Amino acid sequence: MKEIHSLRENIINELLFWIEENLESNLSLDNISKKVGYSKWHLQRVFKSMTGTSLGEYCRRRRLSKTALLLRLTKKDIYEIAMQYGFDSQQTFTRAFRQNFKITPYAYRRAEYFDMQGLLPPYYFEAQTLAKPTIVTLEPTSLFGEQNLVKCAVENGECFSHEFRTQLIASTLSLVGVTPPRFYGLVDYSHYNESEPHYKVGYRVAFERDLLPFFTKNCEKVVIEQGKYARFTYTGDVTGFKAFVSKIYLIALPKEHLIRRRGVDVEIHTPIFNDIDLDYFNCQYLVPIE
Structure with missing residues (x-):
């Protein structure tokens, strides 16, 4: 059983790195399952059991986290950011962004403070230890x-x-x-x-x-x-x-x-x-x- 768990962990860990490199691409379940060689049903079940997050939710929040950094650290047009990360319109992007960050992209960019509560870091099985500040x-x-x-x-x-x-x-x-x-x-x-x-x-x-x-x-x-x-x-x-x-x-x-x-x-x-x-x-x- 330990060998099976370790194998699954390695596969999911490799997948996480691959997702991170392809956040601007079409991350449909069909494409991801082909990458891993699992069926869509089995992949989603294993991913959720290993990370605690559904695969679709993980990809969505990682994309939104990338857009949040671009909004705060660049002056790139909001429409360009939405298109870059696979949203079919600025309106769709705004709805998804507001749902995750409780604020519009426009307001997030211009806020006095950089609130990072909605950001999701990339999930790796490597140790993510950092002493409390x-x-x-x-x-x-x-x-x-x-x-x-x-x-x-x-x-x-x-x-x-x-x-x-x-x-x-x-x-x-x-x-x-x-x-x-x-x-x-x-x-x-x-x-x-x-x-x-x-x-x-x-x-x-x-x-x-x-x-x-x-x-x-x-x-x-x-x-x-x-x-x-x-x-x-x-x-x-x-x-x-x-x-x-x-x-x-x-x-x-x-x-x-x-x-x-x-x-x-x-x-x-x-x-x-x-x-x-x-x-x-x-x-x-x-x-x-x-």
Whole structure:
């Protein structure tokens, strides 16, 4: 029996990855059952028993979760988003979106707060562990650093990527010449342009004045806003940082019923090794919350 369960788990796990890669395609039960080699009836029964969610409901909510991120992180036309994810009209999309998020796509895009309660993260059998955040209140903090805009594709999760971080951190620290005992990464998701298909993330490597040996001519003063933040801790290989930030937004914040307010995410890096080799991150990650 254990062998049968393990085989089913492997099949469903592979199917989940395949669904994630094909959310913009025709995910009918006929197409999915052909992919797996199960009958539609048997596939639905096994999927529900293994995940606790019906196959159709899972696909529907994953698509809607993708559209929600596009609405908040891009200026892509609502009609284009609806067509991209297989809705036959904007009206059909609006009805489905309202049913899931209790708000229209238009209102969701323009809401002051990013409420993630309706988001469904991809369900994998891999461990999705993430420590419960600590809620802290930060006082206003003045920092200095240069703003960089990084082009990202929201659909591929590039807005949570570690790659642009390591590149910008390495280039900034190389200019400074030393690895300070503490530095900051400020992530700004508020940059967008209606005429561009890609989203741009603002990322600033910043220092407190007494930790910065010198300032470049492009350094600007920036103040971390006072307020409440959900604080998470990451210590590990840099390649796992993207998944870490993704889990914060898609799993931890909804699970804790936290609503993200406007403002920048704050990374507080405290390097363990006294060099510019950034294969290993040791940092606190703070998300502004209501």
